[in-house]
Amino acid sequence: MDPDLSQLADHLDDAGVDGYLVDADGTDSTQRYLSGFDAPDPFSTVYTPETTAILVSALEFGRAKTASRADDVSRLADYDYRELVSEHGAAAAKARVVAAWLDDLGVERVATPDRFPLGPADRLRERGLGITPDADDVVTEIRARKTPEEVDNVREAQRANEAAMRATETLLREADVGETDNDGAVLRHDGEVLTSERVKVEIESTLLEHGCGLDETIVACGTDAADPHNRGSGPLRPDEPIIVDIFPRSKTTGYHADMTRTFCKGEPDGTLVEWFDRTDAAREAALDAVVPGATGAAVHDAVCDVYENAGLPTLRSDPTTETGFIHSTGHGVGLDVHELPRVAPDGDELRPGHVITIEPGLYDPSVGGVRIEDLVVVTEDGYENLTDYPVELQV
Amino acid sequence: MDPDLSQLADHLDDAGVDGYLVDADGTDSTQRYLSGFDAPDPFSTVYTPETTAILVSALEFGRAKTASRADDVSRLADYDYRELVSEHGAAAAKARVVAAWLDDLGVERVATPDRFPLGPADRLRERGLGITPDADDVVTEIRARKTPEEVDNVREAQRANEAAMRATETLLREADVGETDNDGAVLRHDGEVLTSERVKVEIESTLLEHGCGLDETIVACGTDAADPHNRGSGPLRPDEPIIVDIFPRSKTTGYHADMTRTFCKGEPDGTLVEWFDRTDAAREAALDAVVPGATGAAVHDAVCDVYENAGLPTLRSDPTTETGFIHSTGHGVGLDVHELPRVAPDGDELRPGHVITIEPGLYDPSVGGVRIEDLVVVTEDGYENLTDYPVELQV
Known part of the structure; x- marks a missing residue:
């Protein structure tokens, strides 16, 4: 069409x-x-x-x-x-x-x-x-306003994304704790150190089998995860947050999907658990705010409210903060992985057919990072979540 | 550096x-x-x-x-x-x-x-x-003028490229002739029809294992091969030319490589063999013309001379021709897969450190297409061919 x-x-x-x-x-x-x-x-x-x-x-x-x-x-x-x-x-x-x-x-x-x-x-x-x-x-x-066919294109890319996320989670579940290097214990899989690079190859191979490609993917552990755009590198470690953010593009249609989960193999500390729960609550608050006619700014505010009510810094409460919630809540997804509409302080009205991410997150080098991202399409009376993947920290 | x-x-x-x-x-x-x-x-x-x-x-x-x-x-x-x-x-x-x-x-x-x-x-x-x-x-x-480190980056991507080309050639060698569809006999591998899509997955998986990615690759058979930018699709067929053009990008350095070979599984007809030999001669004539101080235009002219002397049309002899040699001889390769210098009618002086392709080709829907592409770096006294892959039509 x-x-x-x-x-x-x-x-x-x-x-x-x-x-x-x-x-x-x-x-x-x-x-x-x-x-x-x-x-x-x-x-x-x-x-x-x-x-x-x-x-x-x-x-x-x-x-x-x-x-x-x-x-x-x-x-x-x-x-x-x-x-x-x-x-x-x-x-x-x-x-x-x-x-x-x-x-x-x-x-x-x-x-x-x-x-x-x-x-x-x-x-x-x-x-x-x-x-x-x-x-x-x-x-x-x-x-920004997708036809039903375009939404199907995104949906198809998102199915590939979920397969890649499952492959990642399987690697982490199968891993055990190996030797300790200078920075602490590392995860091991099939007798080898499990690295960010190894997981990315698994993600890309899985996407390829599903007709998608991607230029970049994020598998960021510990302090790497504290920087939202750090792609991650080196050994993955137990008891630390591991942010996995995958944004594939269908080779056939050119349309993207986008999803993030945060995993922890082993025992997350109390702060990490609290951050994860708070971020999931922020995700739900944002989703509740997604209706046609609401602004992207209002959806973003819903996330800031959750974090600020918990005493956590956001760019809304402190425009120069380098820790806490330091990015926007989301963005449109289509032929570009970042496109309109904005789900941000300057976000305009949401309309049916808009495909957007909802991706609250918290970052601090002393804790690491947490981000949870779903992909939804705005409908006539609310939204449909295009994401079919559990939200669970521990694997 | x-x-x-x-x-x-x-x-x-x-x-x-x-x-x-x-x-x-x-x-x-x-x-x-x-x-x-x-x-x-x-x-x-x-x-x-x-x-x-x-x-x-x-x-x-x-x-x-x-x-x-x-x-x-x-x-x-x-x-x-x-x-x-x-x-x-x-x-x-x-x-x-x-x-x-x-x-x-x-x-x-x-x-x-x-x-x-x-x-x-x-x-x-x-x-x-x-x-x-x-x-x-x-x-x-x-x-356009690469440092030795940049040339090494291209070289590394080219090694991945050669591994992917070998994987392609192996698939074609292992294939046999399967059933006939509406358009003629098809190649078969492991009991399945061997398609352009299947070969591309093999190419991309191989590149991925070697730290490279790519957005597009060309595996074009028969009439698909007659259009230089047709990526190819569907079953590969015996006795037809199959153009394989791979241009990977190193995920680490961002530098590209670029190589094309044309294969035929089965018996190429006389015109195809002649076109292949003529194109290989054009490639050699172009390489002979690569010295610092020569222009990209002169290298391009060397290719046109070979084709025109054989009575084949080029854009130089007929600017509106849709068959024959209908593109430039080559281009620079680096962070972009197409960059300076031009090896074309308007190509300027070649200088040491220029990394360029030499890729003569012939196209006609009644024959298919042939293209042979090497990647070379201009040196102080000539060129070094960065390509280590045989030029053979039949597999």
Whole structure:
């Protein structure tokens, strides 16, 4: 099912421009969403209320005609690109070609994504094209509301995610406590030290079997877990928190899932248990706040309330704190693993079809870290939790 | 070993600007090269001849202080970001913070990568910052010349690549000819139809064991192989060309390798054998042309000469041809899988430390496709072939 772009047509009308221009490769999610095409090098797409047209290199021309969503596929060579390169150099030649192509389409003024490339924009402006970067990135707002098919794509990636989390938990359950190194006891599996790296290979292999890939994953133990974006490395240890955060991408559809669990093999200390329970309560409070019409800010506040009522620092109570709850509650998930809507202090209204994470967490080098993350879709009357995985600290 | 940025300092001096500003996430190779930091959301880096400074969110602050190459790490909160967001919205707040941070560093005029984001640039210009996008992307020129350590990083990824190619070849050798479907006979392995998808899982698993990942790989058979960027799908077939193009990225270093071989299980027809031999001759002619001081254009011409002398079409002889040799001879490889220098009609001078592919190929839906790709580093007196893999059609 093609996306409903009527909101984009309205936006262009309001902005007084003829089209919406994208210059990006297929890893850019707005490019992929509008063009329906995935290519490794940047290409141009222009959406107008009448048509979607793309301009590609000779190399991509054949595939673009069959695989893209565009009504109209042109190639650089149609506009004497090689000759222009000889005369003016590659950058200026590209601008002349794009300007001529837009002229053929009757497009004189465009809006663009906020992160449209500056050099091409400056050169097109010099050739008379009106370009207004759209700071609100209207397409990311449109992308945020998923069709049922898109939700199914996320759901499918989340099933792969759960298989990978189960494989992780199995490794931890099977592990025992091995020798002690300079930093304390380590976990052992199959006679080898169980490391963050070993677990990540297990996660990625499992995702691969399920048609997903990922660039990064987090398996962070002890003090590594105290830094929310530390990917983790080295031996995993008993009695310490182990944060496992997996965000795979379906190789077929390009859609992501996202889930975090925190495990402890052995005996967690009292603070860790309290943090875990508090974080699970924060997760539930946030979920209770997810209804269409509520703001992402209100959902975030629900988490801050739980933590602050327990005397724990948050960025809301202390904007410079480096311990406690030091990130946002969540984010949208789709073609990008981080996209709209925000579930954060500046989060706007939640609407049906929004797919968001709820991921409260606490961090302190003296304790480690705890994070619990579910993935949910906002429905007409609340939410559906797309996550089917238990929340248990001890394994 | 940190990169030698004296060429960048000279460039800033020539351009009459104080610094070089990057606004990108860690997947942007210029960002990673200059900052030495990898983060999932965009952050700012400014290089000046005196210092390299980065500006990150609170979330990344701890890790940035230890993991980045920056002399100076600031965070948005140091400039009252939250308050500014409340007052002006996120986009304008970010511009105010970046402007204040640059002001503290004494930076009034910057050059940027050509694809610096337009919205942030427009907002910084409104606040008085002078911004000149660098169409020549001087940092990509600096990145093109690898240090010995960087070449070792590529070499290491190429060893993983060869293991994956061997695993592919083994699958094809072990295969036999199975039942016939609507499109003809199919290959069979372990009692199952051997598909492009199955081979890709084997490639990715092998790369994973060797510390590499990849987003895409090409295993394209028959008419799929006639389209250079078709990733391939479905059953692999006897007597047809199977193009296998693997471009892994080391998870540790971020550096890529790149290699293509074309295999045929069974009996290739006469045209396919001729195309293969011609393409191998084109590869050798191109390699013979690789010396420091020669241009990428001259290396590309060597390939066109071989094909055109055999009466085969190229984009040089016919810019609109859709069959024959319809892409460039090669490209640089490093933190990006496609980077400078170009080995193409507009390719500039090759210099020692350039890591480039040599990948002639022929395409026609009536024949399929053939491509053979080696990866080499330009040396003081020629080149070193980083590829250690036989060139043989029949398996």
